[in-house]
Amino acid sequence: xxxxxxxxxxxxxxxxxxxxxxxxxxxxxxxxxxxxxxxxxxxxxxxxxxxxxxxxxxxxxxxxxxxxxxxxxxxxxxxxxxxxxxxxxxxxxxxxxxxxxxxxxxxxxxxxxxxxxxxxxxxxxxxxxxxxxxxxxxxxxxxxxxxxxxxxxxxxxxxxxxxxxxxxxxxxxxxxxxxxxxxxxxxxxxxxxxxxxxxxxxxxxxxxxxxxxxxxxxxxxxxxxxxxxxxxxxxxxxxxxxxxxxxxxxxxxxxxxxxxxxxxxxxxxxxxxxxxxxxxxxxxxxxxxxxxxxxxxxxxxxxxxxxxxxxxxxxxxxxxxxxxxxxxxxxxxxxxxxxxxxxxxxxxxxxxxxxxxxxxxxxxxxxxxxxxxxxxxxxxxxxxxxxxxxxxxxxxxxxxxxxxxxxxxxxxxxxxxxxxxxxxxxxxxxxxxxxxxxxxxxxxxxxxxxxxxxxxxxxxxxxxxxxx
Amino acid sequence: xxxxxxxxxxxxxxxxxxxxxxxxxxxxxxxxxxxxxxxxxxxxxxxxxxxxxxxxxxxxxxxxxxxxxxxxxxxxxxxxxxxxxxxxxxxxxxxxxxxxxxxxxxxxxxxxxxxxxxxxxxxxxxxxxxxxxxxxxxxxxxxxxxxxxxxxxxxxxxxxxxxxxxxxxxxxxxxxxxxxxxxxxxxxxxxxx
Numbered sequence: 289x290x291x292x293x294x295x296x297x298x299x300x301x302x303x304x305x306x307x308x309x310x311x312x313x314x315x316x317x318x319x320x321x322x323x324x325x326x327x328x329x330x331x332x333x334x335x336x337x338x339x340x341x342x343x344x345x346x347x348x349x350x351x352x353x354x355x356x357x358x359x360x361x362x363x364x365x366x367x368x369x370x371x372x373x374x375x376x377x378x379x380x381x382x383x384x385x386x387x388x389x390x391x392x393x394x395x396x397x398x399x400x401x402x403x404x405x406x407x408x409x410x411x412x413x414x415x416x417x418x419x420x421x422x423x424x425x426x427x428x429x430x431x432x433x434x435x436x437x438x439x440x441x442x443x444x445x446x447x448x449x450x451x452x453x454x455x456x457x458x459x460x461x462x463x464x465x466x467x468x469x470x471x472x473x474x475x476x477x478x479x480x481x482x483x484x485x486x487x488x489x490x491x492x493x494x495x496x497x498x499x500x501x502x503x504x505x506x507x508x509x510x511x512x513x514x515x516x517x518x519x520x521x522x523x524x525x526x527x528x529x530x531x532x533x534x535x536x537x538x539x540x541x542x543x544x545x546x547x548x549x550x551x552x553x554x555x556x557x558x559x560x561x562x563x564x565x566x567x568x569x570x571x572x573x574x575x576x577x578x579x580x581x582x583x584x585x586x587x588x589x590x591x592x593x594x595x596x597x598x599x600x601x602x603x604x605x606x607x608x609x610x611x612x613x614x615x616x617x618x619x620x621x622x623x624x625x626x627x628x629x630x631x632x633x634x635x636x637x638x639x640x641x642x643x644x645x646x647x648x649x650x651x652x653x654x655x656x657x658x659x660x661x662x663x664x665x666x667x668x669x670x671x672x673x674x675x676x677x678x679x680x681x682x683x684x685x686x687x688x689x690x691x692x693x694x695x696x697x698x699x700x701x702x703x704x705x706x707x708x709x710x711x712x713x714x715x716x717x718x719x720x721x722x723x724x725x726x727x728x729x730x731x732x733x734x735x736x737x738x739x740x741x742x743x744x745x746x747x748x749x750x751x752x753x754x755x756x
Numbered sequence: 757x758x759x760x761x762x763x764x765x766x767x768x769x770x771x772x773x774x775x776x777x778x779x780x781x782x783x784x785x786x787x788x789x790x791x792x793x794x795x796x797x798x799x800x801x802x803x804x805x806x807x808x809x810x811x812x813x814x815x816x817x818x819x820x821x822x823x824x825x826x827x828x829x830x831x832x833x834x835x836x837x838x839x840x841x842x843x844x845x846x847x848x849x850x851x852x853x854x855x856x857x858x859x860x861x862x863x864x865x866x867x868x869x870x871x872x873x874x875x876x877x878x879x880x881x882x883x884x885x886x887x888x889x890x891x892x893x894x895x896x897x898x899x900x901x902x903x904x905x906x907x908x909x910x911x912x913x914x915x916x917x918x919x920x921x922x923x924x925x926x927x928x929x930x931x932x933x934x935x936x937x938x939x940x941x942x943x944x945x946x947x948x949x
Contacts, residue, residue, distance in 0.1 A: 364904065365897065400897040401877055406907050533905045552904070 294747075297604045299710075300595070301741035303327060313595035314577040316570040317721055320738055322595055328577060329569040335562040336584040339368050343584055349562060360419055360557035362397035363407070363540055363549070369395040369557055371415050395419060395557055407555050423556030425547060435503060442500045459484055567591075599738075600635050600653065600717050601626045604746055605686075605694055619699040621746060627653035627691040633718040637695065640712040643705075644744070645698040647684035656691035699746070707748035715740045770933045771811075775921045778929040780815075784823070789813070789839065793920045796928055798843075802835070810839035810856070812917060819843040819860075822850050826868060838874070840912050847878075857909040864896075875909025 299307035302324035314323045335349035336342065337356035344352065360369045372394055377387045392411035395404045405411070409422045420426070536549050549555050567579040579591040605624040621644070627633050636650045686694035699706055716739040722732075769787045770776055776788060777796040784802025788794065789811035797817045800807060804825035815821065821843065823835040838856040843849060847860040850867055855874035860866065864878040869887035872878075876890050879897035884890070893906050924930065 365902075399879070400902070400904065401895045401906050401910070402904075403906070403908075533903070 297745055297747065298602050299743040299745070300599070301743060307743045310595050310599065310601050313599075314568065314570075314593050315595045315598040315719075316573060316575065316577060317593060317598070317719075318573045318575045319570060320719070320736060321572075322599070322740060323570055323577060327571055329571050330566045331569060332564045333567050333580070334565050334582050336565060337560055337562050339560055341584045343565070343582060344562070352562075353559075354562050355559035356562055357418075357559070358416060359560040360395060361560050362400060362402050363544060363555035363558055364402040364552075365397060365400040366543065367397050367399040368560065369397055372396045373415070374411070376411065402555070404557065406552070407557070408553055409556070419557045420559055423547075424554060425556075429546060438501055446500075597628050598719065599740055600628065600633065600715065602637075602713075602715060602742060602744075604744065607746055619703055619746075621697045621699060622686050623695045623697055623744075625651075625653060625693045625695065627656050629720060630655050631720055633720075635693075635715060635717045637697075638714045638716070640714055640741075643699065643701045643711045644713065645700055646713075647681075647695060647697075651685075651693055651695070653693055654688075654691050703746065704748050706744075706746050708745075710743040710745040713742040713744055715742055767935065768931070769935045770931055772933045773921075774933065775924050776931040777924060778931050791917060791921070793917055793924065795819075795920075795924075805833045805835065807835040807837070809837045810841075812840045812912070812914070813837065813843070814841070814913060814917060814920070815843045816845045816847075818846045820848045822848065823852075824850050824868060842910075842913060844880075857912065859910045877906075877910055 295309035295311065298309070300310050300313055300322060301307050302313060303319075303321040304324060304327050306324055306326070308324050312324060314328060315321075316323050332346055334343045334345055335354060336344070337359050339359040340356065342356065342358070361367065362369050373391045374394070375389045376392045378390050378392070379385070379387060390413065392413060393415045394409075394411045397403070404419060408424050409419065412419075412422070421430075534551055534553070536552050536555060540552075540555060541548055541550065544556065544558055547554060547556060565580055565582065565584060568577045569575065570577055576591050577593045579589060581588050581590060603624045603626070605622040608620040608622065623637070625635055625637075627635075632652055632654050634650045634652045636648075637646050638648065639646050680688065684696055686696050688694070699711075701711075716737060719736050719738045721734045721736055765785060766783055767785050768776075768782050771788060771790040771792075773790040774788050774792045774794075776782075776792075776794040777798075779796035780794050780798040780800070782800050785806035786800055786802050787806070787808045789809055791811055792809055792813040792815070794800070794815045795817045798815045799818075799820045799822075800809075800815070801820070801822045801824075804823045807821060807823050809815075809821075821835070821837070823833070826833075833852055835852050837849075837854040838858075840857045841854060842859045844860060844862045844864075846863040848863075848865045849860055850865075851870050851872050852868060854866075854872045855876075857875045858872055859877045861878060861880040861882075863881045865883035865885075866872060866878060867883070867885040870884050871889040873890050873892050873894075875893040877895045877897075878884055879895070879901075882896045882898070882901045884896055884901070890896075891905055893909055895904050895906050896902070897904075
């Protein structure tokens with residue numbers, strides 16, 4: 289089918305009047321309307337690492353700074369680093385005098401062959417170590433974080449003190465007579481008064497003055513630039529620009545703002561950033577439209593209200609040449625309607641702007657392919673016959689299949705016009721809403737008649753729409 | 757017809773210990789060193805001159821090592837390939853001089869003008885066509901064929917070579933070691949078996 293993946297031919301109109309292909313829409317079964325990505329509120333369920341699929345809650349992710357603790361990205365190309373093992377003769381941990389062959393581990397990028405050895409990190413005895421902290425300059429970064437924590441603590445205390453002062457000012461303005469215990473004890477307000485008094489005198493909670501510790505320079509800045517800062521002299525036959533391979537590229541430097549490595553020897557493995565699993569919520573009625581399982585390794589959904597699973601899908605099956613040929617009016621189209629549900633449903637197509645001549649009656653679609661296999665009657669399963677009592681007329685129905693119906697329609701306007709502006713259709717169908725059990729009855733199925741507006745844009749030239 | 761001349765000049769010297777499958781295409785004057793493994797469907801074409809392949813190389817399926825005749829320099833040139841190189845599936849090597857411990861990943865291409873030194877890794881689908889000597893331990897990677905120089909050469913694949921030397925004879929016919937030429941092979945065919 290040539291239009292199988294051509295998503296622009298048939299669009300459904302969302303409740304916000306935007307036209308989108310059906311695969312991008314959700315059906316809210318509480319508002320009974322189609323919702324698109326903009327009508328929907330995304331919420332973050334959990335964070336997960338795309339490499340090891342380890343998932344964590346949002347609170348945990350905040351502590352870990354939205355990074356995976358076990359996986360690293362290559363600082364040179366961004367690929368995921370894999371752990372490799374080699375054996376090296378090292379003094380054994382039990383007896384330092386003996387040299388024993390032991391397994392040592394290092395990280396390697398399979399794409400650009402960068403290793404932790406290039407970054408100056410020695411091979412480790414255990415496969416999972418905090419590689420990033422072993423890189424050069426890690427002590428400097430830890431000193432920075434210590435300074436930051438002392439500063440945040442001091443500022444937090446300052447904020448507490450300022451808040452207490454504000455409260456005290458507020459209370460000091462009001463008249464105190466209302467709050468004297470003798471008068472207010474009738475209503476049990478003595479404890480309230482006591483609490484407010486203690487807030488007004490915060491001296492035993494916070495210090496009167498908060499001093500912010502001064503930063504101390506770790507070492508004197510150098511008088512002149514380090515010799516190693518300068519690039520090495522130009523060798524005679526170097527094909528690479530002289531010493532350029534010892535410098536990091538701009539992208540590599542910006543990928544790691546904590547270190548901002550200037551040389552390639554300073555590149556360190558970057559902790560892998562996590563991705564989020566999100567659930568979608570209808571903005572109008574606040575019900576969940578899509579809620580995946582928390583475990584990223586499980587692609588199932590707890591709630592999945594994609595429109596593809598609930599609304600019959602219409603596709604342009606083929607464009608037959610009318611009697612007059614391509615460019616003329618009276619071009620015949622075959623529209624394919626598919627029932628996604630496991631129960632038969634009745635559909636009816638109506639053209640809203642009279643550009644398309646459609647059979648104007650209700651058709652019933654059998655259940656979709658998987659459910660149809662359970663039916664006893666093989667003919668009904670194949671959907672070859674019309675499930676309803678009325679036989680299909682050959683000038684209306686092109687073919688039938690399990691859950692599928694091919695309708696014949698005739699274009700009443702020029703193909704260029706239909707391709708440019710589209711034909712507006714209305715599809716009304718039966719939606720089976722499974723209502724959760726109430727106290728009285730068990731699970732009941734409520735059948736509602738819903739309508740969806742469609743926009744059909746058949747391609748202008750027959751070269752684009754090859755016949756199936 | 758130059759092709760007929762080539763075929764009649766096909767002479768392959770296979771060192772003992774090399775595993776060369778019969779289904780590979782060998783044309784021209786080729787010398788293969790010890791413990792080199794050549795998979796079936798590999799193509800070694802010594803068109804413009806002889807090819808000398810060193811020890812411990814691994815030439816995988818559909819790899820092409822081609823000593824292509826060059827209009828600008830019509831003198832016969834000997835193509836020398838060192839030892840412990842890996843020519844992965846679909847790689848194409850036309851470089852006249854290849855050193856040791858190099859890896860030409862799948863579908864990579866090295867042109868005649870380039871001199872591949874030691875320990876280089878030419879990444880998958882990368883092509884190196886400049887007239888230059890690649891620095892030692894150079895890695896070419898990425899869609900734009902980025903370059904960088906790494907601190908050490910790719911590891912030698914001795915385990916893989918040993919495994920292949922054991923397994924390949926179980927499933928493929930192997931060319932016998934020693935010197936052979938097309939004339940002798942033709943004579944063998946005519947002899948009643």
